[in-house]
Amino acid sequence: MRTARQRTGDVAPDQRGRSVATTAACWLAVAPGAAWTAVRLGGWERGPLVQLMAYTPYAAGLAVLPLIGALALRRWRAAAVAALSLVALAGVVLPRTMPGGAADAGGPRLRVLTANIKHGEADPDALVRLVREHDVDVLAVQELNADFIAALDKAGIGELLAHRIVDDPAVYVNGGLYSRFPLTGGGIHQDESGFTQAYATVTLDGAAPLSIESVHSCAPLTVADVPCWFAGLRGQSPATPDGAIRLLMGDFNATVDHAPLRALLATGYDDAAARTGHGWHGTWRPIDRAYTLPPIAIDHILIDRRVAVRRFAVWPLPGSDHSAVFAEVSLPPS
Template sequence: MCDNTSRTPTSASARPTRGAHAFPFLLPRIVTIAIAIVMALRMIPNRFDGGMFIPIAVALIPWMAIPSVMVLAVAMITRRRALAAVNIVCLLVQLLWHVGYLYPQETLSPQAREAVTSAQVDTTDRYARIMSLNAKEGHADAAQIVRIVREEHVEVLALQEVSAWLIDRLNVEGIGRLLPYAIIAEPSEDDNGGVNGLWSAAPMSDATGDLIPIESSSVPAASIDFDGVMIRFGSVHPYSPRPSNKGLWDRGLGSISQLLGDKHTFVLMGDFNAMWDHASFRQLLGDRFVDSGENAGEWFHMTYPSNVHLLSVIPLPAFAEIDHIVHDRGVVVGDLETVNVEGSDHRALLGTLEAR
């Protein structure tokens, strides 16, 4: 018996194309290749890592774990063993690079934590709450800065991008009653959005507004006595790694590394415009200095951007840890936290210091 049922041929447009099938299969591979490229950029020697867009790409390294985990999950579900193995390696390397954010190298003593919670600031002990903030060309809310200093019992304050107007407002709000000693850099043609300044609750000695030759905002510095331990503080702000600043960024970080041979015990606070993953920043640290964020084992403390809205509506979370407290190994800094300050595009970075 003959089957006369008509069969309508499938049109070419109704059939999935090879590309439509291939793209979901290739996407995890493409993402993995992108992850590997970004990770490879982290290993570029410091004299080359200031190239166009390289610092910006390297700043994404802490976030690479997210796509690595997503691709690993897809690879395991689809039983792509080679793809899974590659992403496991990527995750292990990322973990190795950031183990200092997960496991503390040094910890504060109970005495240090207790001392900084006292309502009465004691400038004669070896403990202090310290704070750094990029004031965004002097637009940061002066009243809020003073309030944070008061409530957090801050004894040393480092500000960057300070304007004469901001200094006047800080004085009106009473910064001098809390931190009566200050050293502020003189304005120059190389200022990066404003000058840098230091304020202290304890007397300063050997103060200077120009600690080192640097192709950026001058570094004010002063020594403060912590019960017999002299610590030299500096407020720093090298140029950002935007393409228009090509060369200025890594040269600024390189200038700070001059201090590796200095005899003082240093605590450098400020907007370094660099993350732990940048080779130029690690070169600055050398085998002497440590970054408190990478040393304290308290996870990341992203400081940039702040008070920024996508399409003027959607709040953009801070995703880069470019503000740091860098210090000698004879000093411990922990209990880090960030605080939003109105008017600034950075979050303030606070920590507890213990001189040993």
């Protein structure tokens, strides 16, 4: 007859094997979240990681799962790493749900809208209807072409927004501007990525002049596109906190989890979505591919920090893979 000690000795190696396998599985589950956190905090996205970083809010939500698993299995070191990852990711995404920013200084209000029309495939009547129903003062449009410009005219855009700056309509990458108010000092900004963007100044009675630019930055669709993406974001106009009041709006092809966009914000801009607690609201999703992805926030209205945001909204735009993004801002009085 074997003793209890002998029986324990017989099963101990198998138990140790299962313990090692469980520990390894825990670390394998924890490692992706820890790596994601390191890349996000360090701004180290390169190659395919650029695309992944756009989904950081979803990664933050999923980060609780490996923590629960590690705690349930009593793998305390793995649980500690998972907890740190969760806290770090929550720390960068949760503030986007909390309204804040500059108080309304009582200056004139301006209603702005930006829309990427997907190479002219969006419904021009739907876009003009948004402008009319929401009394939009300035419209930024990306991926314009000659046919869509004509279609907008036929839909009545000129009756609502009589002033415009559109570059060569044969080039879809253009960012054009339409305005209810005169556009002065306008022109076309072309950065090293080759994309072109219209800019101009709008002056309202009782407010300092406001410089507005329609942004369309290079998309990181493939790894080969990433250098163009970096160049496009580096080439955006920085804020001038001690000078002219600026507003950038359009398709940045970047979320606030991308380091180049955060660098642009650091010059003195706020994201209107995050300022109003709507920072998780996605604006783009693929509509003509065999797979489905959750929406991500790559269309933005970046405002000078002296500007207050009174309203913010995201509306679907039929025919486009982008939603239209709206903000009503209050300008500092002159």
